[in-house]
Amino acid sequence: MNAASPAPRRPRVRAPELVGKGGWINTGGKNLTLADLRGKCVVVDFWTFCCVNCLHVLDELRELEEKHRDTVVIIGVHSPKFVHEADHQAVVDAVERYEVHHPVLDDPELATWKQYAVRAWPTLVVIDPEGYVVAQHAGEGHAHALAALVEELETEHAAKGTLRRGDGPYVAPEPEATDLRFPGKAVVLPTGRFLVSDSTRHQLVELEADGETVVRRIGTGERGFGPESFSEPQGLALLPDGKVLVADTVNHALRTYDPETGVISTVAGTGRQWMQGQPTSGPAREVALSSPWDVAWWADRVWIAMAGVHQLWTYDPATGTVAVAAGTTNEGLVDGPADEAWFAQPSGLAAAGDRLWLADSETSALRYVERDGDGFAVRTAVGTGLFDFGHRDGDAAQALFQHPLGVTALPDGSVAVSDTYNHALRRYDPATGEVTTLATDLREPSDAVLVGDDIVVVESARHRLTRLRLPEEAVRVEAVAHRTQRAxxxxxxxxxxxxxxxxxxxxxxxxxxxxxxxxxxxxxxxxxxxxxxxxxxxxxxxxxxxxxxxxxxxxxxxxxxxxxxxxxxxxxxxxxxxxxxxxxxxxxxxxxxxxxxxxxxxxx
CATH class of the missing domain: 2.60.40 (Immunoglobulin-like)
Incomplete structure (x- = not known):
């Protein structure tokens, strides 16, 4: 059978029950069953919070969720890839971090994943109001098809009398009062103050040099692409002209913020996500981007960790243009000439002389870009691929990270790695090829910046900046190695x-x-x-x-x-x-x- 031809008509399949040992989130403590959802059009979203494609789908579903609120119930089934993602509190944090406004089943053992024969993150399964599976979609880009199918189901089941309108089972959690909420990245301003991307609140926050006292908030605090709005901003970089470049991640854009005037400007991106077949270079305001996660000034231009398409792009303020600099859009770990390299959600950048260091999160790798003749080449310092991760120090050839999101160049030529899912700050020394652990007991560190002899860590899941003295000796940690566990x-x-x-x-x-x-x-x-x-x-x-x-x-x-x-x-x-x-x-x-x-x- 030609795989692109229409699928044959099949017998109706009753949807398997939704079960998971982690329990339910966003239901006010109630355990849901499919019987509770009868009469609704149900979209089951199999996701995991490390996966940028899953985050894209969360954003694609927002309009459907709002437009059909009285007939559609979206159910997230969190199916972990990394060990850390099986931690229930980490899932609770992720649901808040990404503003998931529907019930989520925490399925740490992939029980429901197996019952639905899911093979990839993300996967969407549609269940009709009578409890039968009517469609399955893997990947992203299916919002239009889902909207059309939902309208068909509404019409059909309204006529049959099997459609039930009214509020769904979502119960919003109580908000918590903190100055920062899941901050992403930070930069030290010339004044000595910190500027932090307060990602979940869609703002930038300027803090005094103590890292605690709020000076001002930048942005409305509401998700948007207006002149003073952000949407889950992440990376920050100081530009030579004194402005701060902001990776406005979910707006798929680069913005500048002028600390002197307070003016926010859009310099790259259209506000819409780049998709295959669209231009990859040209005037910066006319070319779409895809989830820019971090930015750094290196080699006389801005480098962009384009997590959404597994590439590095550049933005040249002098010409007002963007272009792909490295990566093919294929996900994986492949070194070599920049245009042949593969990445997997590059999420952190740090310029250090003749190297641009990067945290390649999905391969749990520390990698770098360097000049190679007239072009650039990509090398890997630590990491082996998409499925191996853990916390193991020692020689770089066998050392392991777990989904790192940040890198920081240190004065001695070594690199600090915000080893996010290991809750640790690690160090790689190119001179010795050794990986050590600098600090543990952090909570999802996502970035770090140097201040004198101290390193200030963005503890994202503790909603704060944490100041550490760079230790002379590393912390001893018992080695743990993992491999993604799927049948x-x-x-x-x-x-x-x-x-x-x-x-x-x-x-x-x-x-x-x-x-x-x-x-x-x-x-x-x-x-x-x-x-x-x-x-x-x-x-x-x-x-x-x-x-x-x-x-x-x-x-x-x-x-x-x-x-x-x-x-x-x-x-x-x-x-x-x-x-x-x-x-x-x-x-x-x-x-x-x-x-x-x-x-x-x-x-x-």
Whole structure:
């Protein structure tokens, strides 16, 4: 079967129950069942808070959630990748941090994930008012299709008398009074004061040199893209002209703030998220960005950690232009020439002489960019890939971090790493190749800045700045190593049929006006797992050949499909991009599956 053809009609499938040992959040203490949701259109969002694509989907769902508040219930099922994400309080924090205004089931053991046969973050499952699964979508870019499906379900079930209108089960938590709320990044101003991105409150906050006394708040405090509004700002960098550049993350924009005049200006981005096929260079205000997470001044321009597309971009204030500087948009850890490198949610930057250090969060890696002839190259100092993480000191070849979000250049040439999910501040010394631990018992540190002989850490989940004296000796920590725990798929040796299932949503068709509208990229860890079938192509179906002697590994699959509204009367139909990356753990065994279906949109 051609994977892009319409899926065959299948028997109705009753939705499995929603269960998870972590319990429910945003319900006022009530445990929900599917019976409690009968009569509503239910969208189940399988997410994890480390995943930037999941955060994109949270933002995509906000309009649907507001417009159909009396008929639609969104249920988040938090399904962790990292060990830290299985901590219930960390999930509670994330729900507040990202303003999740619907019930969330904490499923630390992936029980509901398995019942729904989910294979990737994020995945959306739609359940009709009678309790049957009617659609599944992996990845982001499905908001338009979901809105159309919800309207169909509302019409159908209103006519049948099975639609129940009224308030949903969401119960807002009590707000807590703190000066900062999940701060992201900080910078020291020429005055000695701190400027902090107060991410959850959509503001910048200027603090006195003590790191505690609030001088002023910048921004309205309401999510928005107005002249004085931000949306979850993160990275900050001082520019040569004295202004502060702000990575306005969820507005997909760069803004400047002038500490002298208080003026906020937009210098890059359109306010909308970049999608595959759109321009990647040009006038900065005309090119879309995607979740810029941090910024740094290096090599005579601003470098941008573009977490949303796994790349580094640059912004040149002199010419008012942006451009891709490194990365292919493929997610992973691949070094080499900048235009061939792979990243995975780069989230922290620090300039240090001839190197630009970066925290590559999803690979739990410390990496850097350096000049290479007339261009740039990417190298890895610590880290091995998407699925290995932990807290282990020692030689860099075997040291481990867990989802670091910040890096800080130290005076002796070493680098401090805000090792976020290990609640620690770590140090890498390029001279010795050793990783040590500087401090523990922090709470989700996301950045740090130097002030004299002290280092001031942004303790994001403690909502404060914490001043530490740089220790002469490292802290001793017992080594712990982890690997992402997900059930492996048993596959048969020899040939494996890979099908990415994509069914264009109702009212849409594949966009073939400019050539193939689909893309498929396949690779493996270890690379020796695949004897044939790796690489890029346009067909969503591919036969893979597994190598003899390799019994387990991870298949990395990246798929994209473009669809447009199917309206012959509209000369300029709206087009929609659907994309997703999968990392599928596999085990090669006799009698295993000979076909691996992955749902991009439709039902497998």
């Amino acid at each position: 492996a798929t048993d596959i048969a040796p020899g040939r494996l049929q890979l099908d990415v299932v994509f069914q264009a949503p109702a009212g849409q068709k594949l966009d073939t006006r400019y050539g193939p509208s689909t893309r498929l990229l396949v690779s493996a860890t270890p690379p020796e797992l695949l004897a044939e079938g790796s690489g890029a192509g346009t067909d969503l179906a591919r036969e893979l050949v597994l190598a003899d002697g390799v019994t387990e590994g991870v298949l990395h699959v990246s798929a994209m499909a473009a669809s447009c509204d199917d309206d012959p009367e509209n000369e300029y139909p709206a087009c929609h991009m659907h994309q997703q990356d999968w990392g599928v753990p596999v085990r090669v065994v006799a009698g295993g599956a000979e076909r691996l279906p992955l749902v991009l949109a439709g039902l497998a």
